[in-house]
Amino acid sequence: MKTALEVLAKEGLDAVTMRRVAQELETGPASLYAHVANKDELAELMLDAVLAEAPIPDPDPARWDEQVKELVRGQIRVMVAHPGIARVAWDIAVPVIPSSLRQGEAMLALLRAGGLTLKQATFAGDALALYAKAYAYEASGWTWGDIDEAETAKRGEQMVAYMRSLPPEAFPNMLHIGEFFSAETATERLEFALDVYLAGLKVVAAKN
Amino acid sequence: MKTALEVLAKEGLDAVTMRRVAQELETGPASLYAHVANKDELAELMLDAVLAEAPIPDPDPARWDEQVKELVRGQIRVMVAHPGIARVAWDIAVPVIPSSLRQGEAMLALLRAGGLTLKQATFAGDALALYAKAYAYEASGWTWGDIDEAETAKRGEQMVAYMRSLPPEAFPNMLHIGEFFSAETATERLEFALDVYLAGLKVVAAKN
DNA sequence: TCTACATACGAACAGCGTTCGCGTCAAGTA
DNA sequence: TACTTGACGCGAACGCTGTTCGTATGTAGA
Numbered sequence: 001m002k003t004a005l006e007v008l009a010k011e012g013l014d015a016v017t018m019r020r021v022a023q024e025l026e027t028g029p030a031s032l033y034a035h036v037a038n039k040d041e042l043a044e045l046m047l048d049a050v051l052a053e054a055p056i057p058d059p060d061p062a063r064w065d066e067q068v069k070e071l072v073r074g075q076i077r078v079m080v081a082h083p084g085i086a087r088v089a090w091d092i093a094v095p096v097i098p099s100s101l102r103q104g105e106a107m108l109a110l111l112r113a114g115g116l117t118l119k120q121a122t123f124a125g126d127a128l129a130l131y132a133k134a135y136a137y138e139a140s141g142w143t144w145g146d147i148d149e150a151e152t153a154k155r156g157e158q159m160v161a162y163m164r165s166l167p168p169e170a171f172p173n174m175l176h177i178g179e180f181f182s183a184e185t186a187t188e189r190l191e192f193a194l195d196v197y198l199a200g201l202k203v204v205a206a207k208n
Numbered sequence: 209m210k211t212a213l214e215v216l217a218k219e220g221l222d223a224v225t226m227r228r229v230a231q232e233l234e235t236g237p238a239s240l241y242a243h244v245a246n247k248d249e250l251a252e253l254m255l256d257a258v259l260a261e262a263p264i265p266d267p268d269p270a271r272w273d274e275q276v277k278e279l280v281r282g283q284i285r286v287m288v289a290h291p292g293i294a295r296v297a298w299d300i301a302v303p304v305i306p307s308s309l310r311q312g313e314a315m316l317a318l319l320r321a322g323g324l325t326l327k328q329a330t331f332a333g334d335a336l337a338l339y340a341k342a343y344a345y346e347a348s349g350w351t352w353g354d355i356d357e358a359e360t361a362k363r364g365e366q367m368v369a370y371m372r373s374l375p376p377e378a379f380p381n382m383l384h385i386g387e388f389f390s391a392e393t394a395t396e397r398l399e400f401a402l403d404v405y406l407a408g409l410k411v412v413a414a415k416n
Numbered sequence: 417t418c419t420a421c422a423t424a425c426g427a428a429c430a431g432c433g434t435t436c437g438c439g440t441c442a443a444g445t446a
Numbered sequence: 447t448a449c450t451t452g453a454c455g456c457g458a459a460c461g462c463t464g465t466t467c468g469t470a471t472g473t474a475g476a
Contacts, residue, residue, distance in 0.1 A: 018433060028456050030435080039433065090298075093349055094363035096370060101382060108381035118381065120400070122388045127339070127401040130346070134338040141301055155302035162304060173316035173326065174309060180330040192328070193335040200408030226464060230425095238425050238466080247464065 009046065013084025016046075043088045044097060050085050051099035053078045056106045064113040065202070069194045071107055072132050076190070079136035086137035104129070115205035124201055131197075135190055142183050217254065221292025224254075251296045252305060258293050259307035261286045264314045272321040273410070277402045279315055280340050284398070287344035294345035312337070323413035332409055339405075343398055350391050 009016055018029040018039060025031070036042045054074040057067045079086045095101070104125060111121035156178065163171045217224060226237040226247060233239070244250045262282040265275045287294045303309070312333060319329035364386065371379045 017431085019431085022456095028458090029433080030456050030458090033434075034455070090345065094360055094367060096363055096367045098370070101367070101371065101379065105379050105382045108385070112381065118384065119388055121381070122385045123397050123400040124404065126389075126397055127404070130342040131335070131339060134342045137298065138338070152302055155304055159302060159304045159309070162306070163309060171309065171313050173320065173329070174313045176326065177316070177330045180327055181334075189331050189334055192331040196332065196335070196408035196412055197405055198408070199411040200404035200406070203407040203411065204404055225462085227462090236425050236427090237464080238427090241465075242424070 009082050009084060013087060016084075040091070044092060047085055047088045047092065048097045048099050050078055050082045051075070051097065051103060053081075054099070054103060056102060057110075059106075059109050059113055061113040064110050065198045068107070068110050068114070068128070068198060069191075071103070071110065072128055072194060073190075075103060075129075075132045076136045076139070079132075080139045083140040086133055086140050089133045090137065111201070114201065115208055116201065117208065120204060120208075124197075128197065131193060135193075139186060142186070217290050217292060221295060224292075248299070252300060255293055255296045255300065256305045256307050258286055258290045259283070259305065259311060261289075262307070262311060264310060265318075267314075267317050267321055269321040272318050273406045276315070276318050276322070276336070276406060277399075279311070279318065280336055280402060281398075283311060283337075283340045284344045284347070287340075288347045291348040294341055294348050297341045298345065319409070322409065323416055324409065325416065328412060328416075332405075336405070339401065343401075347394060350394070 018032055021042075022029045022032055032042070036045070054071075054077070057070055060067060079089070107125040107128065108118075108121050111124050112118065116124060160175070160178065163175055168175075226240055229250075230237045230240055240250070244253070262279075262285070265278055268275060287297070315333040315336065316326075316329050319332050320326065324332060368383070368386065371383055376383075
């Protein structure tokens, strides 16, 4: 079941419809409801399978900060490798998903090793998970043909054109940041965000 | 046009369909396409109107950090005040939206006042915008009846039940963080994330 | 007053998730 | 072996979505 869905995820999340999955199994849409309650549950199973691929490091208190980054990178990597799955992660309010719980527990363990209280670790883990989902969702847009390059470029030009139409002093900074948003700087943005957040966590931990 | 949509946004984003909006204007769905190219453009107009409500502080270099927080809080506040609009923000790849550009410019100005390079400010602004959208989206789920309380509680119990079914040493931390995730701690989580990130930014700025 | 143009919109299309009830097939009993 | 009974798989249909096409209507100009 899940296996058939993964195959379909490879041709875009929008293509993962009950009809399309059923077609892959050479049957009708109604038959799927024998194995799955509804489409949401199917999405949950897909997400669980994907997230299970993210590695969980053995905690090493000496380099907990690097391990936190590694954990986040891993989550992002597997999500981006399955374009569209990040959207599913957002739609699930309370994750009763085994692999998600394992990832959460690993994150808490690392953060506690870094000297944070349980409450601080909870909040930090929440923020990091939020960022991982957000980054993966955004990144899925580029790697997948969700939005074709031409369309994106056109909108970018529209944006610049609009800003130029106003007094130049209205957008002194925005006009020059376009170069920082290419696909090449994507991982650089991620690393920057991780560095900044972990630097902040160390400041907080030092006050405990 | 936008006005009629806002009225509808008050009964949920899912209710904002072309037919429902047309009905509100006592006409058919086809008539809307005379004013708007498609539903995405309509969503963009809605987001622009909402985001325009977020206040933009006059930069004061002496308290740039507090002003950055204030800016993010404002963005989140107006989005949460219009439940469901945060989802729209995620679907828009390149924001050719006036109010969005103004918010971005304001953020860059504040961050540069904090001693960051343009590149650093760009990356930091991106991360903060991502977090604002992520938080607002998550928060919309609680304030709106998207997911009824009973359902959420049930899933929470399922989660705990699952974790208890495994060896207790598997989830030593996760089992005790439930109390930190009530609706009351929501703003606390936000403030923690902002404090941590800004503490990190100061570390980065100090190295320049 | 009659014509010509642009605008508004009713109806229809293709797709979606989900449900109902019929038809078929397999297992249990005589 | 033959018959009956039960459950299960799934074809077809429902109500919904965004969008398009062609017609009818209303208005402005001659």
